Amino acid sequence: MPEFMDVHHDMAGLTSEQLAEAHRADLAIQSEENVDFKHAWADPDSGVVFCLSEAPNEEAVKKVHQRAGHPTDEVYRVPLQA
Protein backbone atom coordinates (compact mmCIF):
# COMPACT_ATOMS: atom_id res chain seq x y z
CA MET A 1 0.00 0.00 0.00
CA PRO A 2 1.46 3.41 -0.92
CA GLU A 3 2.50 5.78 1.84
CA PHE A 4 1.58 9.44 2.02
CA MET A 5 2.73 12.48 3.95
CA ASP A 6 0.16 15.24 4.26
CA VAL A 7 0.57 18.73 5.64
CA HIS A 8 -1.84 21.00 7.50
CA HIS A 9 -1.25 24.70 8.08
CA ASP A 10 -2.79 27.41 10.25
CA MET A 11 -2.94 25.26 13.39
CA ALA A 12 -0.88 27.58 15.59
CA GLY A 13 -1.59 27.12 19.28
CA LEU A 14 -2.59 23.49 18.80
CA THR A 15 -2.38 21.54 22.06
CA SER A 16 -1.32 17.96 22.60
CA GLU A 17 -4.93 17.12 23.51
CA GLN A 18 -6.27 18.71 20.33
CA LEU A 19 -3.77 16.82 18.18
CA ALA A 20 -4.68 13.55 19.90
CA GLU A 21 -8.39 14.25 19.39
CA ALA A 22 -7.90 15.10 15.70
CA HIS A 23 -5.87 11.92 15.24
CA ARG A 24 -8.57 9.86 16.99
CA ALA A 25 -11.17 11.38 14.66
CA ASP A 26 -9.13 10.13 11.69
CA LEU A 27 -8.64 6.68 13.20
CA ALA A 28 -12.35 6.36 13.94
CA ILE A 29 -13.32 6.46 10.25
CA GLN A 30 -10.15 5.57 8.35
CA SER A 31 -11.11 1.94 7.74
CA GLU A 32 -14.06 3.11 5.67
CA GLU A 33 -11.58 4.54 3.16
CA ASN A 34 -8.97 1.79 3.64
CA VAL A 35 -6.51 4.31 5.13
CA ASP A 36 -4.09 3.71 8.01
CA PHE A 37 -2.85 6.87 9.71
CA LYS A 38 0.44 5.89 11.28
CA HIS A 39 1.81 9.01 12.93
CA ALA A 40 1.34 12.76 13.26
CA TRP A 41 3.86 15.46 14.18
CA ALA A 42 2.88 19.03 15.05
CA ASP A 43 4.64 22.34 15.52
CA PRO A 44 2.26 24.48 17.61
CA ASP A 45 4.41 27.57 17.06
CA SER A 46 4.22 27.65 13.26
CA GLY A 47 0.91 25.76 13.16
CA VAL A 48 2.15 23.07 10.77
CA VAL A 49 1.06 19.43 11.20
CA PHE A 50 2.45 16.43 9.28
CA CYS A 51 0.55 13.13 9.00
CA LEU A 52 2.00 9.86 7.69
CA SER A 53 -0.42 7.29 6.32
CA GLU A 54 -0.83 4.23 4.17
CA ALA A 55 -3.68 4.50 1.72
CA PRO A 56 -4.84 3.29 -1.68
CA ASN A 57 -4.48 6.81 -3.10
CA GLU A 58 -4.25 10.51 -2.31
CA GLU A 59 -8.00 11.02 -2.54
CA ALA A 60 -8.65 8.53 0.25
CA VAL A 61 -6.30 10.45 2.56
CA LYS A 62 -8.04 13.72 1.71
CA LYS A 63 -11.47 12.20 2.24
CA VAL A 64 -10.70 10.94 5.76
CA HIS A 65 -9.19 14.27 6.82
CA GLN A 66 -12.13 16.15 5.32
CA ARG A 67 -14.73 13.96 7.01
CA ALA A 68 -12.83 14.20 10.31
CA GLY A 69 -13.04 17.99 10.16
CA HIS A 70 -9.49 19.00 9.20
CA PRO A 71 -9.26 19.01 5.40
CA THR A 72 -6.04 19.55 3.48
CA ASP A 73 -5.16 19.62 -0.19
CA GLU A 74 -1.47 19.04 0.48
CA VAL A 75 -0.98 15.29 0.23
CA TYR A 76 2.27 13.79 -1.10
CA ARG A 77 2.84 10.21 -2.15
CA VAL A 78 6.23 9.24 -0.69
CA PRO A 79 7.44 6.05 -2.39
CA LEU A 80 11.09 6.89 -1.67
CA GLN A 81 12.39 6.50 1.86
CA ALA A 82 15.75 6.45 3.56
Add this chain to the structure above:
Amino acid sequence: MPEFMDVHHDMAGLTSEQLAEAHRADLAIQSEENVDFKHAWADPDSGVVFCLSEAPNEEAVKKVHQRAGHPTDEVYRVPLQA
Protein backbone atom coordinates in the same frame (compact mmCIF):
# COMPACT_ATOMS: atom_id res chain seq x y z
CA MET B 1 16.29 15.92 22.60
CA PRO B 2 13.73 17.86 20.52
CA GLU B 3 12.49 16.40 17.26
CA PHE B 4 12.30 18.29 13.98
CA MET B 5 10.63 17.81 10.62
CA ASP B 6 12.26 19.64 7.75
CA VAL B 7 11.06 20.05 4.20
CA HIS B 8 12.97 20.32 0.92
CA HIS B 9 11.38 21.44 -2.36
CA ASP B 10 12.39 21.41 -6.02
CA MET B 11 13.70 17.83 -5.97
CA ALA B 12 11.43 16.51 -8.72
CA GLY B 13 12.85 13.45 -10.45
CA LEU B 14 14.81 12.40 -7.36
CA THR B 15 15.74 8.71 -7.47
CA SER B 16 15.91 6.23 -4.64
CA GLU B 17 19.70 6.16 -5.02
CA GLN B 18 19.96 9.95 -4.87
CA LEU B 19 17.81 10.07 -1.73
CA ALA B 20 19.94 7.37 -0.12
CA GLU B 21 23.12 9.23 -1.03
CA ALA B 22 21.80 12.53 0.33
CA HIS B 23 20.76 10.79 3.54
CA ARG B 24 24.19 9.18 3.86
CA ALA B 25 25.81 12.60 3.41
CA ASP B 26 23.76 13.85 6.39
CA LEU B 27 24.60 10.80 8.50
CA ALA B 28 28.30 11.15 7.75
CA ILE B 29 28.57 14.53 9.50
CA GLN B 30 25.53 14.73 11.78
CA SER B 31 27.43 13.76 14.94
CA GLU B 32 29.52 16.92 14.60
CA GLU B 33 26.32 18.93 15.19
CA ASN B 34 24.79 16.44 17.64
CA VAL B 35 21.96 15.69 15.18
CA ASP B 36 20.34 12.30 14.52
CA PHE B 37 18.51 12.05 11.20
CA LYS B 38 15.97 9.29 11.72
CA HIS B 39 14.04 9.01 8.48
CA ALA B 40 13.40 10.66 5.13
CA TRP B 41 10.38 10.45 2.83
CA ALA B 42 10.38 11.73 -0.75
CA ASP B 43 7.82 12.40 -3.44
CA PRO B 44 9.76 12.41 -6.73
CA ASP B 45 6.72 13.71 -8.64
CA SER B 46 6.25 16.94 -6.68
CA GLY B 47 9.89 17.09 -5.61
CA VAL B 48 9.14 17.41 -1.89
CA VAL B 49 11.32 15.65 0.69
CA PHE B 50 10.60 15.38 4.44
CA CYS B 51 13.32 14.60 7.00
CA LEU B 52 12.71 13.69 10.64
CA SER B 53 15.53 14.30 13.08
CA GLU B 54 16.48 14.73 16.71
CA ALA B 55 18.67 17.75 17.32
CA PRO B 56 19.57 20.30 19.96
CA ASN B 57 17.93 23.06 17.90
CA GLU B 58 16.73 24.11 14.45
CA GLU B 59 20.07 25.67 13.54
CA ALA B 60 21.89 22.36 13.97
CA VAL B 61 19.49 20.67 11.53
CA LYS B 62 20.00 23.47 9.01
CA LYS B 63 23.77 23.34 9.40
CA VAL B 64 24.01 19.59 8.66
CA HIS B 65 21.78 19.86 5.60
CA GLN B 66 23.73 22.88 4.37
CA ARG B 67 27.10 21.22 4.83
CA ALA B 68 25.80 18.04 3.15
CA GLY B 69 24.83 20.05 0.09
CA HIS B 70 21.03 20.26 0.37
CA PRO B 71 20.20 23.32 2.46
CA THR B 72 16.68 24.21 3.58
CA ASP B 73 15.21 27.00 5.66
CA GLU B 74 12.03 25.07 6.37
CA VAL B 75 12.65 23.32 9.68
CA TYR B 76 9.83 22.73 12.18
CA ARG B 77 10.18 21.73 15.80
CA VAL B 78 7.54 19.04 16.38
CA PRO B 79 7.08 18.55 20.13
CA LEU B 80 3.51 17.27 19.67
CA GLN B 81 2.99 13.78 18.30
CA ALA B 82 0.14 11.33 17.97
